[in-house]
Amino acid sequence: MRLVLDTNIVASGLLWDGTPARLIDAAQAGAIEIYTSRILLAELTRILKRAKFAKVIAASGVGIEGLVLGYAELATLVTRADSANDYCRPGRRPCAGLRACRRCRVDRLGRQTPDWAGRI
Numbered sequence: 001m002r003l004v005l006d007t008n009i010v011a012s013g014l015l016w017d018g019t020p021a022r023l024i025d026a027a028q029a030g031a032i033e034i035y036t037s038r039i040l041l042a043e044l045t046r047i048l049k050r051a052k053f054a055k056v057i058a059a060s061g062v063g064i065e066g067l068v069l070g071y072a073e074l075a076t077l078v079t080r081a082d083s084a085n086d087y088c089r090p091g092r093r094p095c096a097g098l099r100a101c102r103r104c105r106v107d108r109l110g111r112q113t114p115d116w117a118g119r120i
Helices: 007-015 019-029 038-048 051-060 064-074
Strands: 002-004 033-036 104-106 112-114
Touching: 007 019, 007 038, 007 051, 007 064, 019 033, 019 064, 033 064, 038 051, 038 064, 051 064
Parallel strands: 002 033
Antiparallel strands: 104 112
């Protein structure tokens, strides 16, 4: 199974026990694949810098950088070429007026979804 985890789920999984921690453990065991991006890693860093996490991070002895780097090594980094920024953007439809576009597809509700969404 391939997953992109919300950064709050990642923070919870790295800092405490529970369902989010089981997702991290499953990824370490190879049962699931986790995908992330530089933007999500930067957001994770910002989240972990919040004062409410300071005691838990200090008690872990790893530090924010160690937690983020450990997660980055665990997850598969999705590069810019794979990101939605290189395909359709909100408000801009490069395939407007075309019956079929090699970059985009339309879901059953008529909403545009980037091509990479089907690969993850």
